[in-house]
Amino acid sequence: xxxxxxxxxxxxxxxxxxxxxxxxxxxxxxxxxxxxxxxxxxxxxxxxxxxxxxxxxxxxxxxxxxxxxxxxxxxxxxxxxxxxxxxxxxxxxxxxxxxxxxxxxxxxxxxxxxxxxxxxxxxxxxxxxxxxxxxxxxxxxxxxxxxxxxxxxxxxxxxxxxxxxxxxxxxxxxxxxxxxxxxxxxxxxxxxxxxxxxxxxxxxxxxxxxxxxxxxxxxxxxxxxxxxxxxxxxxxxxxxxxxxxxxxxxxxxxxxxxxxxxxxxxxxxxxxxxxxxxxxxxxxxxxxxxxxxxxxxxxxxxxxxxxxxxxxxxxxxxxxxxxxxxxxxxxxxxxxxxxxxxxxxxxxxxxxxxxxxxxxxxxxxxxxxxxxxxxxxxxxxxxxxxxxxxxxxxxxxxxxxxxxxxxxxxxxxxxxxxxxxxxxxxxxxxxxxxxxxxxxxxxxxxxxxxxxxxxxxxxxxxxxxxxxxxxxxxxxxxxxxxxxxxxxxxxxxxxxxxxxxxxxxxxxxxxxxxxxxxxxxxxxxxxxxxxxxxxxxxxxxxxxxxxxxxxxxxxxxxxxxxxxxxxxx
Numbered sequence: 001x002x003x004x005x006x007x008x009x010x011x012x013x014x015x016x017x018x019x020x021x022x023x024x025x026x027x028x029x030x031x032x033x034x035x036x037x038x039x040x041x042x043x044x045x046x047x048x049x050x051x052x053x054x055x056x057x058x059x060x061x062x063x064x065x066x067x068x069x070x071x072x073x074x075x076x077x078x079x080x081x082x083x084x085x086x087x088x089x090x091x092x093x094x095x096x097x098x099x100x101x102x103x104x105x106x107x108x109x110x111x112x113x114x115x116x117x118x119x120x121x122x123x124x125x126x127x128x129x130x131x132x133x134x135x136x137x138x139x140x141x142x143x144x145x146x147x148x149x150x151x152x153x154x155x156x157x158x159x160x161x162x163x164x165x166x167x168x169x170x171x172x173x174x175x176x177x178x179x180x181x182x183x184x185x186x187x188x189x190x191x192x193x194x195x196x197x198x199x200x201x202x203x204x205x206x207x208x209x210x211x212x213x214x215x216x217x218x219x220x221x222x223x224x225x226x227x228x229x230x231x232x233x234x235x236x237x238x239x240x241x242x243x244x245x246x247x248x249x250x251x252x253x254x255x256x257x258x259x260x261x262x263x264x265x266x267x268x269x270x271x272x273x274x275x276x277x278x279x280x281x282x283x284x285x286x287x288x289x290x291x292x293x294x295x296x297x298x299x300x301x302x303x304x305x306x307x308x309x310x311x312x313x314x315x316x317x318x319x320x321x322x323x324x325x326x327x328x329x330x331x332x333x334x335x336x337x338x339x340x341x342x343x344x345x346x347x348x349x350x351x352x353x354x355x356x357x358x359x360x361x362x363x364x365x366x367x368x369x370x371x372x373x374x375x376x377x378x379x380x381x382x383x384x385x386x387x388x389x390x391x392x393x394x395x396x397x398x399x400x401x402x403x404x405x406x407x408x409x410x411x412x413x414x415x416x417x418x419x420x421x422x423x424x425x426x427x428x429x430x431x432x433x434x435x436x437x438x439x440x441x442x443x444x445x446x447x448x449x450x451x452x453x454x455x456x457x458x459x460x461x462x463x464x465x466x467x468x469x470x471x472x473x474x475x476x477x478x479x480x481x482x483x484x485x486x487x488x489x490x491x492x493x494x495x496x497x498x499x500x501x502x503x504x505x506x507x508x509x510x511x512x513x514x515x516x517x518x519x520x521x522x523x524x525x526x527x528x529x530x531x532x533x534x535x536x537x538x539x540x541x542x543x544x545x546x547x548x549x550x551x552x553x554x555x556x557x558x559x560x561x562x563x564x565x566x567x568x569x
Contacts, residue, residue, distance in 0.1 A: 004031045008148055015144030019044050022135050022142060033060050034159055036151065039543040045140060049106070049132035051543040054159055061127050062165035067177060068122060076180040078120040079276075080173050083110050084162035085120070085129055092154060104150060105158075107131045108546045111493055112213045112281075113273040114180060116549040118534050129163060130545025175277050178237035183274040185236055186285040193231070193245065196347045196394045197268050197286040199223055200243035201230075204280030205260070205267045206418070213492075215280035221260075226413070226422035241283060244420065248394045249410035250384055254427075260418035261398045265351055268396060269490050272551065290347040291340040291553050292489040294354040295329040299487070300563045304342075308383060308447030309334040309359065312376045319376075320450070321569070329356030330377055335560075336487075337380075341393065341449045343519050343556040350380075351398045361402045384408055386446040406431035451517035452567040454559065459508030466508070470494070470501040478504075481563055488557045495548035499534070500558045502547060506537040507559075514568070518559055522552045 007029045014021040022041050029036045034056040042050045058068075068074055086107045107129070108119035121128040133150065136143040161167055186198055199205075203223040206216040225231075225244035233241050253261050271286030303321040310319050310331060327335060333356050340348065352360065360380050362370075385408050387393045399405050406412065412424045459466060466479050473494040476483040485491055485500075503525060511521050528536060529549070538544035559565060 001028045001030060001035070004029050004036070004152060007036070008152055011144040011148040011151070013144070014142050017142050019135075019137055019140045019142060022050075022147075025050075025135075028055075031156060034163075036155070042135060045135075045137040049134045051540075051545065052131060052133055053543055053545075054129040054131075054155075054163065056127050056129075056159070056163055058122075058125055058127060061163055063127075064165070067173070072180055072184055073177050074122050075116050076114060076177045077173065078117060078122055079110060079114045080168075080176050081127075081129070081162060082108060082117060082119040084168055085131070085158065086110070088158040088162045092158065101154065104134045104136060105131060105154075106133075108495055108548070110276075112275055112279045113270065113492055114176075114276060115273065115493060115496070116534060117495065118538070118544045118547040121533075121535065127163060129159075130543050132545070172277075179277055179282060180274050182235040182237050183282065183285060186233060186283065187288060189233055190285065190287055194248050195231075195245045195287075196248055196251075196290070196396065197246040197271060198231070198233070198243055198283065199225070199246075199264075199267070199271075200241050200283030201225055203243070203267070203282075203284055205263050205284070207263075207266075215278070220280070221418035224419060226420055228422040228424075229411070229413070243283065246396065247411065248392075249388055250394065250408055251396045251411045251413065252405055252409045252427075253396065253398045253413050253415060254400065254423070255415035257400065260415040260420075261400065262351060262353065263418070264415060264420070265349060265396070265398050269349055270492060272490060273492065287347045288551070289345045289553070290349055290490075291343075291345040292349045292351075293333065293336050293340060294351070294487055294489070295356040295359065296332040296336060296487040297327065297329050299327050299332050299335075299484070299561060300325050300565075301327050301331065301335045302560070302565045303452055303567045303569075304335045304338050304560075305448060305450035306331060306334040306338055308338070309378050309380070310376055311378070312373075314376075325563070330359040332356075333359045338449065339556065339560050340553065341391070342451060342517075343522070343553050345553060346391075346393050348393065348395045349397075350395065352400055352402070353398070361404055363402070363404065381405055381408060383446055386444070390446050391449070403427070403431065451519060453514065453517050454512050454521065455566045455568060456508065456512050456514055458562075458564050458566040459504075459512065468501045468504045468508075470497040473497050476501050476504070476558060478562060478564065483558055483562050485554070485558055485561065487561075488554050491550065491554045491557075493548050495546050496550040496554065499547040500550055500555055502538050502544070503550075503555055504558065504562075505539065518556055518567075519552075522555050522559075525555070526552060 025038045025041055034054050037053040040051040067077055089101055089105045092101045108117055119130050136146040201224050204215045204220040205223055206220045208214045208216055229244045230242055231245040235241055253264055255261050267281050267284045268286045269292045271284040272288050272290050275281050301324050303323050305320050306322045307319045358377055362379050384395050406427045412427045414421045414423045469477050471477055474486040507521055507525055511524050534547055534549055
């Protein structure tokens with residue numbers, strides 16, 4: 001291991017040489033209170049940035065043990081330090097050699113959610129900060145003096161400002177730790193109270209705009225629970241909180257257009273994650289296995305049992321092991337439901353606006369025109385009750401155009417100018433007195449949920465493991481084939497997509513074996529991460545700094561959308 005003086009001498013000695021001279025920087029350098037590890041050096045100025053780490057002992061960083069004595073607290077602190085390090089880069093008082101420091105230094109970008117990441121690693125005896133650096137150049141010539149300015153002058157100031165406990169905002173850190181503990185407490189209470197979600201009074205659900213996930217700063221109506229659904233929780237840190245508890249069962253969200261139905265469902269979709277202080281949805285907590293379901297025209301489906309919804313297709317096409325390269329709206333939505341159930345979800349979130357109409361409902365007039373024996377689709381309305389009774393799977397459903405769902409709902413909430421009202425009794429009365437009724441089917445059983453076993457050969461490309469990489473939040477490239485994740489509405493961060501690409505590599509190489517199901521393979525992978533950390537699945541030695549942990553359901557969603565997937569007969 002070298003000291004920082006040797007790094008300075010090296011940088012000055014290669015000043016003006018060809019860019020490949022930067023390769024000599026690889027290694028570890030002692031900078032007094034911390035170690036700088038340069039793990040990977042880019043091949044040329046236009047290649048992906050170089051990767052480096054700051055390694056500092058926990059005693060030197062000075063964080064009290066009480067802030068790091070549980071995995072939940074460590075996740076909160078890691079998130080906080082990632083934001084602090086990145087903010088220090090963005091807010092740095094730039095020198096004359098840098099128009100913008102963030103053009104050279106960067107760290108993983110956090111959104112409104114607190115996710116497990118690899119950007120800041122907190123171990124028993126050390127803290128690592130993983131970042132990327134675009135080594136400065138003039139054309140293809142080394143700018144050694146500028147690089148030395150980054151490593152010797154700028155980086156130590158960023159470390160001091162963002163990784164030493166004495167220099168960070170203690171109150172803000174404490175607040176974030178206490179918040180995540182309370183959010184996890186509410187998750188536990190959902191199970192104890194047989195609830196699927198909780199929304200605290202005063203929550204701000206609307207977002208700033210269509211491309212920003214930040215809270216609407218002006219004009220956002222604070223959430224207020226209807227009295228009939230209001231419950232009280234006493235949190236360990238924030239004391240008494242009141243809000244709407246949504247019970248298990250079938251819940252409808254109704255109301256006119258632009259009155260807040262989709263805004264409420266969107267908050268519930270992302271309530272599977274914890275949120276940062278000031279987000280407005282800090283205490284919007286949804287059961288962690290909730291899955292948003294939508295139609296997805298054109299997706300590939302591989303041997304999924306969609307027979308609970310679709311049967312007796314023309315040409316005797318098999319729906320117990322249904323396969324298609326180009327699913328319709330109804331078949332794709334049926335497949336999405338069954339895949340979510342196969343992965344273990346116990347709460348489905350559905351918006352009528354993004355659903356296939358013929359999958360959701362057949363009204364009385366259509367039933368009379370097209371007889372049941374001529375219609376292969378059993379709509380969701382005829383299965384949702386049995387899904388809850390037989391499999392204990394709840395549903396939260398937005399409907400704006402079909403009152404037929406009043407008959408099967410346990411709870412009906414009407415959004416009126418962003419204010420929820422409990423209207424179950426009123427809606428049930430309408431349903432019972434309406435002169436027009438649809439015929440109830442004789443569906444007494446939901447049907448089988450079938451586990452599928454993926455074949456290891458699915459992931460071979462010309463006899464070897466395929467190259468899998470992410471490209472933004474919604475795309476994974478499997479060699480030259482595209483895995484489209486745009487329908488996974490609960491995938492919230494591009495670093496989660498990075499992680500899914502790494503997970504697919506790990507699964508195909510070390511877990512999938514022609515014996516275990518997709519769900520079992522995902523469980524084994526998450527067990528590996530739980531026992532050995534997110535780093536343990538990465539092929540990048542030293543610096544997988546841009547991974548954020550997705551949920552099992554988004555991982556399984558990616559596997560199912562891989563067009564090369566083959567499962568056992």
